[in-house]
Amino acid sequence: MSRDGSAGGTGRDADAARAEVLRRVRLAVGTQPPGVGVSRDYRGVGARPADDPVGLFVERLTDYRASAYRCGADEVGETIAGILGEHGRTRICVPHGLPARWTAPGWQVVGGDAPPDPVALDAFDGVVSGCALAIALTGTIVLDSGPGQGWRAVTLVPDYHLVVVRADQIVPAVPDAIARLDATRPMTWISGPSATSDIEFDRVEGVHGPRTLDVLVVAEGR
Numbered sequence: 001m002s003r004d005g006s007a008g009g010t011g012r013d014a015d016a017a018r019a020e021v022l023r024r025v026r027l028a029v030g031t032q033p034p035g036v037g038v039s040r041d042y043r044g045v046g047a048r049p050a051d052d053p054v055g056l057f058v059e060r061l062t063d064y065r066a067s068a069y070r071c072g073a074d075e076v077g078e079t080i081a082g083i084l085g086e087h088g089r090t091r092i093c094v095p096h097g098l099p100a101r102w103t104a105p106g107w108q109v110v111g112g113d114a115p116p117d118p119v120a121l122d123a124f125d126g127v128v129s130g131c132a133l134a135i136a137l138t139g140t141i142v143l144d145s146g147p148g149q150g151w152r153a154v155t156l157v158p159d160y161h162l163v164v165v166r167a168d169q170i171v172p173a174v175p176d177a178i179a180r181l182d183a184t185r186p187m188t189w190i191s192g193p194s195a196t197s198d199i200e201f202d203r204v205e206g207v208h209g210p211r212t213l214d215v216l217v218v219a220e221g222r
Contacts, residue, residue, distance in 0.1 A: 048173035053136035054217060057170050060139025064192025066213040073218055076164060077101050080128060083214055089125035089160055095150025098130060102164065111151040118157050126160030126210075132187070133180055134165045137173045139192070141165060141215065144185040152188055161210040163190070166218045 050056045058068040071079040081104055084092065092107045108124075110116045121127075130148030134141045141163055143149045148164075155161055171177050181187065194209035205211045 042175075043173070044175050045179045046172075047175065048137055050136050050172045053170045053172055054167050054219075057134055057136040057139060057165075058217065060136070061192070061215055064139055064213075065195075066139075066192045066215055069214065069216045070219060071216060073220055076216065076218055077103070079216060080104075080162065080164070083162060083216065084126070084128075087126075087160065087212070087214075091123070091125040093121065093124045093127050093154065093158065095127070095129055095148060095154045097147025097150070098128065099148065102128065111154045115151050116153055118153055121153060121157035124158045126162065126212075127155055127158040128162045128164070129155050130164050131169065133169045133171055133177055135172075135174055135177050136170050140174075140177075141190045142177060142181065143188040143190070144181060145187075146185070152186060155188065156209045159206060159210050160212045160214075161190075162214045162216065164216045164218060167220060170217075 054070075058070075061068045069079060069083060076099075080102055084090070090106075092104075093110045094103055094107055096109055096112050098109075107128075110121065129143065129150065130146075132142045132144040132146055132149065143152075143155060145151065149155070171180065190209075190213065193205055193211050193213040194207055195203055195205045196207050197203050
């Protein structure tokens with residue numbers, strides 16, 4: 001039978017039909033060539049331990065044009081005040097749940113049960129927040145909207161962001177971070193100040209978030 005359904009098709013049509021039938025038979029009996037094997041030996045949790053995760057994290061932050069500071073657990077509030085004074089930033093907002101000992105009089109808590117007003121957020125000199133964890137190998141900070149981190153807009157709209165990272169929140173690599181994080185939570189991954197480049201590779205900062213990122217690493221304890 002020819003391709004148009006009429007009887008008496010050409011020899012070429014018969015050969016094509018035979019080839020198709022045989023292809024389907026081979027497929028059904030499993031005689032197709034074996035597929036290409038894909039290696040699944042990805043790096044997992046604990047595969048990239050760091051001798052000095054805090055030092056590596058600070059080094060990566062610097063690569064990303066962020067500024068890093070360090071202090072002890074009992075010096076956080078004082079150190080934050082010093083950093084903000086250094087930058088001349090006085091009108092500061094903070095998300096709900098930030099430890100009171102880190103804050104100063106006059107700072108405004110924003111974004112409780114309802115999303116904050118972006119226009120109002122833009123009027124602040126900056127925001128101070130905590131984080132869910134940080135990654136040494138990539139210099140990345142992850143926020144998951146937990147206590148002290150708040151709605152995403154709180155840390156994305158103000159043009160200055162100071163993040164407090166405890167040393168025990170720093171993990172060696174991305175797989176270690178994934179294992180700790182809750183995938184159902186809204187997450188923001190930050191690697192340096194917001195920046196992008198146009199077609200001429202001219203760097204433009206502050207397009208999608210704060211132009212200035214400072215990170216305070218607390219050496220020990222909570």
